[in-house]
Amino acid sequence: MTFEELYKMAKAVINPRKLSDDAEAGGVGAALLTDTGNVYTGVCIDTACSMGFCAEHAAAAAMITAGESRVVKMIAVDWDGSILPPCGRCREFISQLNDDNLDAEVMVAANTIVTLDQLLPYNWRKL
Template identity: 65%
Template sequence: MKFEELYNIAKSVLNPKQISKNSYAGSVAVAILSDNGKVYKGVCIDTPCSMGFCAEHAAIAAMITDGESRVKKVIAVYQDGTIIPPCGRCREFICQIHDDNYKCEVMVKDNTVLTINDLLPVRWE
């Protein structure tokens, strides 16, 4: 599956909105292609007191729930359609859930694909 398709899948679940007095959700969406060929989607949840989480976390939770943890490709899309790189925590999180995920491809901006290994070149183990 090409990144273009993953981009469209991620973009399709963008739904930025205020979900309560102090919380927002859906301004970033992610599509993850896993080793089993399935695509897992997620959106961010932004709450006070750092209780929310990134869209990557939501997609990874769905993937793990489905019994998968090997990530092949990841793309994150901001509400305006811009491709954005995963934050440092998500890079680490992706790396920690499967020993081979450092090889996964991440589209970090238009026409630029890096691996987690590129993004985390010196990892602790």
């Protein structure tokens, strides 16, 4: 599967909306491709007290729920269609779900793909 296909899948789940006076969701979509060829998507949930989570976390939760943990490609897309690199929390979170996830390809900008390992150059497990 190409990053163009993953981009379309991540963008398709974007649906910005207000959930309550204190929460919004759907402004960012993410898609994770696993080693078995399955794709899991998710959206961000933003809350007033910072207890929400990123779209990558939502996609990873769906992946874990389905019994998988190995990511081979991942992408996040903002509401305006721009590609977003994963935040530090998402980088660390996904790296810990499967030892091989450090080899996952991550699109961080248009035409820029790096590995998760490259996004975590001073990984605490390797020092």
